Amino acid sequence: MKIFIFNYNFKNAIYVLLLCFINNIVVGQTDSLKITRTKQDTTQLSLNMDAVYNRPFLKYGKIPIAIGGYAEANTEYKVTDGITDGFAFQMRRMTLFLSSSVHRKIKFLSEIEFEGGTKEINIEFAALDIQLHHLVNLRGGIIMNPIGSFNQNHDGPKWEFIDRPISATQLLPATFSNVGFGLFGKTYKPNFVWSYEIYLTNGFNDQIIGNTENKTFLPATKLDPNRFEESFNGEPLTTAKTSIRVKRIGELGVSYMGGVYNKFEVDGIKLDKKRRADVFAIDFNTELPKIHTTINSEFVWTLVDVPETYTQQFGKKQHGGFIDVVQPVFKKPFWGFEHTSLNLAIRAEYVDWNVGVFNETGKNIADDVFAIVPGVSLRLSTQTVVRFNYRYEWRHDLLGNPSIRTAALQFGISSYF
Amino acid sequence: MPQKPKEDEVLDGPVEGLTQAEKLQFIKGDVAFNDEIFTPQNGLGPLFVANSCGSCHAGDGKGHPFTILTRFGQIDSTGNHYLSLGAPQLQNRAIPGYLPETLPANVPFTKILAPANTGLGFLDAVSDADILNLSDPLDIDGDGISGVPNWIALPSYSQIRAQAITQGGKYIGRFGKKGATYDLLQQTANAYNQDMGINSSFEPIDTYSKQEVDPEVSNSTVHDVVFYLKTLKAPIPRNQNDEDVKAGKQLFFSIGCEKCHQSELKTATSSITALSNKVFHPYTDLLLHDMGSGLDDAYTEGSAKTSEWRTPALWGLGLSKNSQGGSYFLLHDGRATSIESAILWHGGEGENSKLMYQNLSTNEKNQLIKFLESL
Numbered sequence: 001m002k003i004f005i006f007n008y009n010f011k012n013a014i015y016v017l018l019l020c021f022i023n024n025i026v027v028g029q030t031d032s033l034k035i036t037r038t039k040q041d042t043t044q045l046s047l048n049m050d051a052v053y054n055r056p057f058l059k060y061g062k063i064p065i066a067i068g069g070y071a072e073a074n075t076e077y078k079v080t081d082g083i084t085d086g087f088a089f090q091m092r093r094m095t096l097f098l099s100s101s102v103h104r105k106i107k108f109l110s111e112i113e114f115e116g117g118t119k120e121i122n123i124e125f126a127a128l129d130i131q132l133h134h135l136v137n138l139r140g141g142i143i144m145n146p147i148g149s150f151n152q153n154h155d156g157p158k159w160e161f162i163d164r165p166i167s168a169t170q171l172l173p174a175t176f177s178n179v180g181f182g183l184f185g186k187t188y189k190p191n192f193v194w195s196y197e198i199y200l201t202n203g204f205n206d207q208i209i210g211n212t213e214n215k216t217f218l219p220a221t222k223l224d225p226n227r228f229e230e231s232f233n234g235e236p237l238t239t240a241k242t243s244i245r246v247k248r249i250g251e252l253g254v255s256y257m258g259g260v261y262n263k264f265e266v267d268g269i270k271l272d273k274k275r276r277a278d279v280f281a282i283d284f285n286t287e288l289p290k291i292h293t294t295i296n297s298e299f300v301w302t303l304v305d306v307p308e309t310y311t312q313q314f315g316k317k318q319h320g321g322f323i324d325v326v327q328p329v330f331k332k333p334f335w336g337f338e339h340t341s342l343n344l345a346i347r348a349e350y351v352d353w354n355v356g357v358f359n360e361t362g363k364n365i366a367d368d369v370f371a372i373v374p375g376v377s378l379r380l381s382t383q384t385v386v387r388f389n390y391r392y393e394w395r396h397d398l399l400g401n402p403s404i405r406t407a408a409l410q411f412g413i414s415s416y417f
Numbered sequence: 418m419p420q421k422p423k424e425d426e427v428l429d430g431p432v433e434g435l436t437q438a439e440k441l442q443f444i445k446g447d448v449a450f451n452d453e454i455f456t457p458q459n460g461l462g463p464l465f466v467a468n469s470c471g472s473c474h475a476g477d478g479k480g481h482p483f484t485i486l487t488r489f490g491q492i493d494s495t496g497n498h499y500l501s502l503g504a505p506q507l508q509n510r511a512i513p514g515y516l517p518e519t520l521p522a523n524v525p526f527t528k529i530l531a532p533a534n535t536g537l538g539f540l541d542a543v544s545d546a547d548i549l550n551l552s553d554p555l556d557i558d559g560d561g562i563s564g565v566p567n568w569i570a571l572p573s574y575s576q577i578r579a580q581a582i583t584q585g586g587k588y589i590g591r592f593g594k595k596g597a598t599y600d601l602l603q604q605t606a607n608a609y610n611q612d613m614g615i616n617s618s619f620e621p622i623d624t625y626s627k628q629e630v631d632p633e634v635s636n637s638t639v640h641d642v643v644f645y646l647k648t649l650k651a652p653i654p655r656n657q658n659d660e661d662v663k664a665g666k667q668l669f670f671s672i673g674c675e676k677c678h679q680s681e682l683k684t685a686t687s688s689i690t691a692l693s694n695k696v697f698h699p700y701t702d703l704l705l706h707d708m709g710s711g712l713d714d715a716y717t718e719g720s721a722k723t724s725e726w727r728t729p730a731l732w733g734l735g736l737s738k739n740s741q742g743g744s745y746f747l748l749h750d751g752r753a754t755s756i757e758s759a760i761l762w763h764g765g766e767g768e769n770s771k772l773m774y775q776n777l778s779t780n781e782k783n784q785l786i787k788f789l790e791s792l
Contacts, residue, residue: 360482
């Protein structure tokens with residue numbers, strides 16, 4: 001019996017969005033439908049969970065719909081152990097969001113992402129929020145699972161780095177969203193703000209331990225084309241997060257996401273025990289007073305119940321994370337832009353996909369990566385960033401053989417529109 | 418930007434002199450060998466030992482104990498009497514929902530670690546006559562070393578070599594630790610089937626159901642992989658002008674190592690021009706030798722005795738750590754974690770040269786090992 005099945009129709013949502021666009025072009029801008037920009041400063045962080053709404057939207061007159069989006073394009077020159085494919089120009093992604101107020105206390109927000117041209121079209125978010133009390137909001141639809149901070153707060157223009165953190169894309173599934181519902185709430189005090197979120201959604205599937213990455217790989221869950229329409233095993237995924245931001249100290253988030261990933265039963269016939277995948281994450285961000293250095297980091301631990309008789313290729317434990325440090329160097333008008341800032345940035349990141357030792361030798365199972373990414377970014381406005389990154393990465397295979405080294409020069413722009 | 422490792426520091430890469438079409442086929446085989454990962458969704462298992470060629474032969478080099486193979490059930494040339502219990506190979510891993518095989522009680526077995534795959538096209542192209550010339554079954558020259566080929570029965574799909582030599586309908590095997598495999602096609606089709614549970618039209622019987630099933634790998638992929646194996650370059654020796662290395666090489670000959678680990682062989686005419694009529698330096702005679710009781714695991718294949726092993730090529734030895742996670746795992750089962758320990762396990766036909774090694778001065782031992790590391 002399937003207990004939790006959430007249905008959502010992909011195509012319809014895309015049509016609705018496109019219709020809105022076409023409509024706007026055809027109708028044009030009469031005075032009563034004047035486009036205004038909702039006031040938003042995207043660099044002013046509130047809680048990570050607010051990121052979905054804390055974006056620049058365009059509003060059309062008195063119509064209760066606001067629209068926005070961002071795009072990212074870059075060029076990259078990458079060399080792996082002396083071998084390069086030359087220059088690549090990439091339009092990594094374009095994301096559109098649409099929000100509407102159905103009522104003062106009912107909001108709908110959707111976000112559609114086009115990755116690598118139209119190769120991948122994902123509904124990242126399409127949920128209805130109903131406020132019952134500031135501590136009790138009901139959210140239902142396609143929800144972004146609040147694990148760590150990146151998943152919630154991943155808009156390209158907010159970051160100084162062209163690549164998303166490896167721990168967010170290859171340990172955790174970045175922009176991991178699922179159909180489900182749950183509650184969230186927030187309370188404000190003069191010196192801090194505290195929040196919680198808890199959702200039940202469709203969840204993992206067994207591609208976690210059966211994928212061509214040849215490692216335990218939570219992002220492989222996203223390969224199941226049916227995951228928005230049915231639950232793989234009828235077991236909900238629980239995601240919960242609590243965050244606190246204390247004035248002048250920073251924001252700390254603690255989150256958990258876990259559920260059964262295998263098909264333990266088919267047509268009432270028991271096949272296997274329930275096997276779980278559980279993820280814990282801590283995220284922290286702050287801005288140092290006076291010098292305005294921002295520090296943003298996330299660390300993740302996963303535990304996956306891999307059958308003993310499978311292969312050690314697939315790890316039972318994983319961990320990884322990143323730390324970004326960004327130092328504004330100057331802020332002044334530049335080239336006719338009023339609020340330009342130039343930043344120096346550095347990221348250090350690490351992921352170990354297989355934490356443990358080989359049964360046969362008692363020696364470390366490697367399967368890890370370490371990377372360091374210095375960069376310079378020029379924020380032409382709060383919503384547009386031009387970035388230059390240099391990335392150097394050391395990757396080890398399972399056995400810990402000499403590392404495969406990759407370096408990349410990357411230049412790109414990312415902007416809300 | 419990270420530099421390319423020097424040609425002589427890595428095992429992968431094609432032999433020189435391939436045509437453009439051959440290079441393209443090499444690349445296809447490379448992808449199938451190193452990058453194709455089998456999953457339960459695309460055919461892995463249900464029973465298997467590892468899920469890609471590359472997970473046992475990382476970087477085309479020697480294997481690591483975590484994917485060691487177990488074979489069981491045969492003690493002499495009368496064949497394997499445990500076929501109905503899953504012999505010869507134990508599939509000790511299973512996809513979720515299945516149980517892997519376990520070793521039947523009191524059965525003879527051995528463990529074997531994957532050898533390196535470099536330069537195999539050269540070994541493949543040596544003529545049967547040349548191999549037989551090196552063999553001395555009755556030890557007529559009285560040096561204590563005989564050396565015999567493994568005479569094996571061929572699978573139906575094997576293409577018999579030009580000028581093949583037969584004995585009672587059996588042919589000379591030259592691959593595998595006991596030399597029980599005829600050619601790279603048999604090795605590849607068996608590896609797909611036995612090591613990964615991937616059936617092909619060559620080896621269509623599934624190891625779990627024991628039934629003939631649909632192919633899970635195409636014939637053309639199998640042929641690409643075979644081509645890749647044939648055209649992987651031979652390891653390139655390093656530091657050949659170092660005085661210690663030169664002295665070590667002299668010792669290698671003078672204490673009799675080279676009698677089995679033949680330094681020079683030549684290929685016959687091959688359909689791949691780059692491999693045709695070439696002299697090369699593998700340090701093997703492709704023959705079986707009785708290595709004494711210490712290396713006798715009471716299991717065998719083909720006509721080999723349980724104490725007999727095919728001389729492993731020593732080319733690439735110094736690079737083997739780079740595919741074994743930084744440590745040496747030498748000999749058929751990886752029991753030797755240093756070159757010296759591998760030498761000290763030599764017995765039987767190798768006993769004399771081991772004793773001569775033990776009588777060398779410390780300096781000479783170091784020179785010999787430096788030479789072996791330079792290969």
